[in-house]
Amino acid sequence: MKTAPWSDLDLVVFAGPAQKNVVAELREAFEENELPFRVDLFTGNLQGKHPQGTHCPDQRNRGA
Known part of the structure; x- marks a missing residue:
């Protein structure tokens, strides 16, 4: 599988x-x-409020 450097996966956990x-x-x-x-x-949360974003830092595929 080949991905672009800016590829990411967005997941929501309730x-x-x-x-x-x-x-x-x-x-x-x-x-x-x-x-x-x-x-x-x-x-x-399970009460139906909007998700709050945080990301998992991963520097492998960033154009740093």
Whole structure:
């Protein structure tokens, strides 16, 4: 699979406060992944509020 340097994957995880640790573990797993693209992880809550964005920093494919 070939990806462009600006390619990323946007994911939304809907979780309540009780899943805070699970979301943190998921974020860490994406930070340490070997995928050829960055993964942006957005979190939302189960009460229907809009997701809040955070991204998993991954410098492999950025034109730095």
